[in-house]
Each structure stands twice: as C-alpha cells, then as structure tokens.
Amino acid sequence: MNKKKDSNLRPISLSTIYLAGILLLVVVVIGVVGYRIIEGYSFVESLFMVIITIATVGYGEIRPLSPPGMFFTIFLIVTSLGVFGYVITSVSRFVIDGGFRYIFRKRKLVRRILRMEGHVIVCGYGRNGKQSTIELGEHHQPFIVIEQDEEVINQIKEDGIDLFIHGNATYDEILERAGVNRAKALITTFPNDADNTFVVLTARSMNPKMTIISRASDDHSDVKLKRAGATNIIMPDKIGGIRMAKLVIQPDVVEFVENILLQTENKVSLEEICGKDITSEYIKGTIRDMEVRTNSGATIVGIKTEAGEYLFNPSPDTKLSENDKFFVLGSPDQIIKLKKVVHKGKV
Secondary structure, three states: OHHHHHOOOOOOOHHHHHHHHHHHHHHHHHHHHHHHHHOOOOHHHHHHHHHHHHHOOOOOOOOOOOHHHHHHHHHHHHHHHHHHHHHHHHHHHHHHOOHHHHHHHHHHHHHHHHHOOOOEEEEOOOHHHHHHHHHHHHOOOOEEEEEOOHHHHHHHHHOOOOOEEEOOOOOHHHHHHOOOOOOOEEEEOOOOHHHHHHHHHHHHHHOOOOEEEEEOOOOOHHHHHHHHOOOEEEOHHHHHHHHHHHHHHOHHHHHHHHHHHOOOOOOOEEEEEEHHHEOHHHHOOEHHHHOHHHHHOOEEEEEEOOOOOEEEOOOOOOEOOOOOEEEEEEOHHHHHHHHHHHEOOOO
16 A cells, blocks of 8 residues: 555655755855865865865865864865765655656646647546546547645546646636636536635636536535536536436436436437538528438437527427537437538538
8 A cells, every 4th residue: 555655656856956956056155165265265276175075085185274274174074965965865866766757747748738729627536526537538528637635646647647737726827727718618526615616716717718517515506606607517416316316206217318328338429519510501401401310320309599498309390500509319320420411521
C-alpha cells in the first residue's frame, strides 16, 4: 500500500532547486566580500578562495592568511558544507526522482490544453465526476478534470486520465488554465451546493455560450443554480429515488430505457442531430421526405423544436426546421449511414 502511494508522490520541485542555488550564491557573495575586506584580495582572488574552500579541493591559499582571515575561512567552510550538501542532495533528487520528466510532462500538458477547443471541463472527481468521465471517454469527447484533493489526483492517474489540473475549480485562474473560454461544456459535481453555485457563476461569466451541468443536493438549490447560469441541474438522490420507484411500478420499461442510454456494448445508440447540419434538400420538407428508415434503418423518435417543445414519436408529415433538434434511435452503423445522408458533408 505504501509503495503504491509513494510511486505517485510529486518529484522535488524547481522551487527547491532555485532555493538551493540562491543559498549557494549567498555563500559565495559573503565569501568574496569577506576576503576582500579582511585580506584585501582582488575580486578574482576572493572568488578563487571561495570556490576552493567550498569545493574542498585542497589547493593552498594565494598567500598566508591573517588570524581574522583564518577564522573567516573556518566559518565559510562550516557554512558552505551544509549549503553545498543541500545543493548536491536537491539536484540529485531532482534528477533521480524524475524531476526533468515531471516538468516536461507538465509543460506538454499545458500545451495540449492550450490547443484544445470544444472540450468538456469536469469539476470534481467523486462518484458523479468519475462516471461522467467514463461516459465522455466512451463517446470520444475530449475532457479535462479539475480536482483539488491530492489523494483523488493519485486516483485520477491510476485511472489513466492524463488531462487534469490540480487546483480549486472555484478560482478564476484554474478555470482559465482549463480553457473555459474555449470549452464546449462544464460539469460540476461537488457535494457542496455552494461550491457548485460558485463554479457555475464564475464559468458563466467567463463563457456565456457554454453548456453548464451542475449537481445539486438540496431541493432548493436548483433555483439558485439556474439563476447563477446552469443549463441543467442534476439531483442524484432524487433521480435514484424515482428510479427505485419506477423499478417497482414499471421494471421492464426502466430496464429497456436504461439499456438504450446506459449500455456499453454499442448495440444501439440514441443520437442527437441538429437541424442546421441537415442539407437544405431535406430541411425544407417533412420527415417523410427524408426517408430515414429507408436510407439508414434508423428511426426519429423525437424532436425538440425551436420553442423548446418536445415532440415524441413525431408524425411523418411533421415539418422540419433548421432550428430543430432530432433524436434518432438505431445501431451505430445505422446512425453513421443517416449522418452521411443528411449532414453537410459530415460523418
């Protein structure tokens, strides 16, 4: 157990190396100034004496030292031994513990995030956050995880997620590092509704067009989250209770719907197609004109109109609009065939 935890420890930081260098520089400066004042050495002579004293290479003095110079040299040796040992230890640990690799990976991560657009930011890697990343990964949707807890960060690494930021998602600079201005959506899954509200409020001010999904625990928090700018509110406890009751009342219906939405074997897929992506040849007509079933084998099971109204099992004579969203049910191959037919050169 300890070995597993130790393997995930962060290598010695560059700040430690900088501190060691500064301490060494301070010793050198004190030594040079001291020799110049006490012994009247030139700058080069003083620097030479400091270096051979610190390095303990065994060279003799440039000329015999006075008693004050001897005491100063003793002080310099005692002081420099500790500092020089700290420098050697820090540099050795930096190299052996993989400090160079860590810095390289960190800079590579920053460059990858800067190039990302249309990604999803997941704030918090608890049960809900982890499940969200699994679902996003299965649908090949790029995402970045923001997590503050060090132990959870180790779990993220063990789960094979390489795009993550160790920090507090309620801070503006952390969201900026995650590319919130270029993100497609943000999911905040903190157990504390106040944290979720703050993240939603901050993210909405930084990206007014993005989709924001927030978890809520309290029944009264959904109103506040909506006001803060959340697009959708998810209440896991409420959903879980409804599902339990439905499994008693309509067990087969629940299992059928979940088999469509939650299955991982890719046997069936429920996809959303935007009307703006459908060619003008079809968008001016009706569902019947698209011949969805004939051309692909898939089925349009619902439509979300521009006004936000949902039409379930729409009639073949339903007029199409580019501002509508179509929900299509079919196998992955059928969905691909449909997209080839109706999209503007997209697959």
